[in-house]
Amino acid sequence: MGMTVVEKILARAAGLPSVKVGDVVEPKVDLAMSHENAALVINQFHEVYEGTGLTAKVWDPSRVAIIFDHRVPAESPKTATNQKKIRGFVADHGITKFHDIRGDVGGICHQILPEYGYVRPGFVVVGTDSHTTSHGAMGAFSFGIGATEMASVWSLGIAVNIEVPATIKVVVKGEFPPFVGPKDLILHLIGKLTAQGANYKVLEFHGETIRKMSTSGRIAICNMSVEAGATSGIVPGDAETLRYLREEAGVTDPIPCVTPDLDADYVRTVEIDVSTLVPQIACPHMVDNVKPIGDVAGTRIQQIVIGSCTNGRLDDLAAAADILRGKKVAQGTRMLVFPASSKIFAQALDKGYVHDLMKAGAVVMNSGCGPCLGVHEGALGDHEKALSTTNRNFKGRMGNPTGEVYLCSPVVAAASAITGVITDPRKG
């Protein structure tokens, strides 16, 4: 029996000829990513070393990445002090893949890692963030862990006692209709699988639609795989992965790709034809509460958000600018835009998208997680509704337990900003 792509990656990283579902392995970690919660990782890391007489030292500083994105710039002295503590640790340990709060190289961790070529096909990537699944878009096995587990990785350089997960094969065919895209595909899939349908499993994406999809779109679908409970989403590395890494990330060294065997064993196969897909909306308060846009069109919205690790990339901003150019954000609705990285922000400036969005009335903020997780700016007022391109709509998510969050694609968010109600962009 052949191996899935994740089985192949784990076998290589664990130094084994082959592995199968349920095997317990200890893969070497190629990249270990944290954001501001590195403050907790540092605490746990020092606890590991307590009483050992050993000097606490991360196993390989070149394989540790720390990116500030959740609360940038700091919203409180507490956060600022956490960030200060992390900067000290970064300097002490010689961590080079560090992205501070900056207008040149800053951004959201799940954009920075691909953008700087830190993630390659075949890598084992762990991150103290559930949306670490994003980096499956680069052909890596990439999954979220807690802070204590990261402290263990920093100490040992391996992920301890990992069970090889089963894989669901997702085959996507057909061409997206106008105003329908990767975000609608992943929302549709989550609705179909449910919020725990892929718990402990990997979603491996295949099919002509995926092959033709940009890295930006692939990041969006891998990013949200965790909303179906998946350990990771993954698009096996291909020509587009190489193009992105060479042309956009500037990688010059060899990039071997890992692909699954033809006779690999999948626990389930799901087939989706996107040619008949309509814009999808995840309604409050669960990401799997997905409805076709017609069911909720007309719902009044007070806050539109475009951005995040899911949909804050250049093509997302371009799509929004194309819809809003020469138009105005409705009175009674506010629109916040968060580019996924400073580099994307600069590109959007050069191309005039930022100007288009601002002229329409949108507020363009510095890149970062923004209001997505309710810890920083853009909180909702009591009983307000948000329509957002982010990835979660749990009760209280945007900082207010009485608020409601609807999730959608960038074109739906932009079209709805003009009208102030959830609007089908196909009818614009």
Next chain:
Amino acid sequence: MSKVIIKLGNDISTDDIYPGRFMATVLPTETPQFAFFDRTEFNAQLKAKAFAPGSIIVGGENFGCGSSREQACSTLKGYEVAVIAKSISRIFLQNSINLGLQVVICPGIEASEGDDLEITADQVLNKTTGKAYDQVKLPAARKGIMDAGGLIPYTRARLMAKV
């Protein structure tokens, strides 16, 4: 024997257990005050130490879904409560084992607030209704961590073995 102190539904997210706006608070000694913060009454009872250690939170399917924030486990660990749920999201389960928060997967569990439960090696007994429910064993791969008393002592031992 332990009392059920709250019965929750399906898909209880880590945002519900530990709202994002408190994420700048990271230390396990400081996180308990924010447990289920937006469930105001329950949070107040927890803080008032109204529940004995070992008291039980009963959840439905997919308990602990969402963010990987470990505060969602340390906040409950601070009160030494246990979680019994029909199923548990991967990262939350892993974090619980790593921190030594007692979690039990029990797909058939039926219990109401105030019921007395007993957690045995492979079952949950509801003493109030007289019914018994089978547990799903936690991943075997995690046994070493549990036996060591959590991932920190486990990692420390592995580190010392390497020297």
